[in-house]
Structures are given as structure tokens and as C-alpha cells.
Amino acid sequence: GAVVSQHPSWVICKSGTSVKIECRSLDFQATTMFWYRQFPKQSLMLMATSNEGSKATYEQGVEKDKFLINHASLTLSTLTVTSAHPEDSSFYICSARELDTEAFFGQGTRLTVV
Amino acid sequence: EDKVVQSPLSLVVHEGDTVTLNCSYEVTNFRSLLWYKQEKKAPTFLFMLTSSGIEKKSGRLSSILDKKELFSILNITATQTGDSAVYLCAVEKQAGTALIFGKGTTLSVSS
Numbered sequence: 001g002a003v004v005s006q007h008p009s010w011v012i013c014k015s016g017t018s019v020k021i022e023c024r025s026l027d028f029q030a031t032t033m034f035w036y037r038q039f040p041k042q043s044l045m046l047m048a049t050s051n052e053g054s055k056a057t058y059e060q061g062v063e064k065d066k067f068l069i070n071h072a073s074l075t076l077s078t079l080t081v082t083s084a085h086p087e088d089s090s091f092y093i094c095s096a097r098e099l100d101t102e103a104f105f106g107q108g109t110r111l112t113v114v
Numbered sequence: 115e116d117k118v119v120q121s122p123l124s125l126v127v128h129e130g131d132t133v134t135l136n137c138s139y140e141v142t143n144f145r146s147l148l149w150y151k152q153e154k155k156a157p158t159f160l161f162m163l164t165s166s167g168i169e170k171k172s173g174r175l176s177s178i179l180d181k182k183e184l185f186s187i188l189n190i191t192a193t194q195t196g197d198s199a200v201y202l203c204a205v206e207k208q209a210g211t212a213l214i215f216g217k218g219t220t221l222s223v224s225s
Contacts, residue, residue: 006156009155031210032210034212034213036215041220042217043202043215043216043217043218044157044202044213044215045215046212046213046214049211049212093156093157095213097210101162102148102159102162103148103159103204103213104159105150105156105157105158106156107155107156108155108156
């Protein structure tokens with residue numbers, strides 16, 4: 001199956017700093033990528049839909065100025081958590097899909113803000 | 115409002131038991147239903163179901179969809195400790211759109 005690579009796998013940062021998470025589709029072109037957030041023992045909650053070459057579409061309640069998404073190419077989308085706070089600590093997962101196939105997920109990034 | 119509901123939320127069984135996980139959904143413009151297994155990291159794909167009544171099988175796992183009653187089941191026979199994980203059900207509304215996930219069923223298999 002297709003491979004989606006997410007980096008880093010885990011990161012610890014100080015409050016007030018920014019963190020960038022990368023999501024790459026390695027063997028296919030993903031015109032659309034999705035960013036999810038998962039709290040412990042909870043399901044995946046969609047944060048935003050990232051479209052190549054255009055602005056991301058954010059779900060209700062997700063601050064677009066705090067969670068900056070860039071999808072500059074067909075194989076790369078980035079999520080930047082700006083001015084991170086401890087409550088932003090979570091597991092962030094990206095996914096990408098080719099039409100009519102299952103969604104492929106990155107390995108996820110566990111963010112801890114201290 | 116679209117929703118995907120999984121039951122039970124958690125389940126503890128002994129090795130060798132057979133388990134059935136349930137997923138019901140209410141969405142507009144249903145396209146497909148997917149099952150994923152999540153251990154420590156990102157979900158791994160199990161099945162994608164689009165047609166009613168056609169069982170999909172992979173080893174000890176199988177799944178079927180009922181589009182009339184709006185639900186799907188995931189069966190695991192002869193469970194092993196390695197089956198312990200969170201099983202996620204997700205629904206796709208339109209081609210290429212984000213999946214809507216249920217809260218998952220946490221399965222624990224004891225030896």
C-alpha cells in the first residue's frame with residue numbers, strides 16, 4: 001500500500017514556542033491531506049483538510065492562526081503549532097489518500113508542551 | 115449531524131475467544147465504511163466496505179456491511195494477545211473527503 005511518512009514521531013517543546021510537523025506521501029501524489037488530533041482514549045478528531053496549492057479548510061473550533069497548515073506540493077503538507085501551550089499536547093496524525101482507496105496514515109507525532 | 119457509534123467501548127476476552135465489534139452510522143451521502151486497528155501509533159487499515167452483504171475476510175478477521183440497517187460488524191476469531199488494540203470504524207461520505215471516526219472499541223485479550 002501507499003506510504004505516508006510523518007516527522008517527527010515525538011517532540012517536546014517549551015510553552016510559547018512553535019513546532020512544525022511534516023507529512024509526506026512517499027509513493028503517490030496527494031492532492032488532499034487531512035490532519036487529525038487524538039487525545040488519550042479518544043478517537044481521531046479532524047482538524048483540517050489540506051489542499052495542495054490552496055488554503056486549508058478548518059473544522060469548527062480549530063484556530064487557523066494557531067494551527068498553520070501549508071500544502072505547497074503534491075507530496076508534502078506541514079502543520080505548525082504556534083505559541084504552543086500545555087493544552088496543545090496531543091497526538092497529531094496526518095493522512096492522505098488516492099481516490100477510491102483507503103486513507104493511509106502517517107506514523108503520528110506525539111507533542112508534549114512543557 | 116453525522117455520527118459513527120461503536121460498541122462496546124471496551125472489551126476484555128481470553129485468548130481463543132471470538133469477538134464481534136459493532137459500528138453503526140448516520141451520515142448523509144454514505145460512500146464507504148472502513149475499519150482500522152490502532153496500537154500505539156497511527157491506525158493501520160483493515161477493511162474497506164462499500165456494498166451490503168459481502169463479507170471481507172483477512173485471516174481471522176472478517177467484516178460485513180448492512181447499508182439498510184446502517185451498521186457493520188468486525189469479527190475476530192481465535193483471538194490472540196496481539197489482537198489487543200483499539201479498533202476504529204470510520205465512514206467516508208464523498209470520494210476523497212476526510213473520514214468520520216467512531217470513538218473506537220478497546221479490545222484486551224488476556225493469555
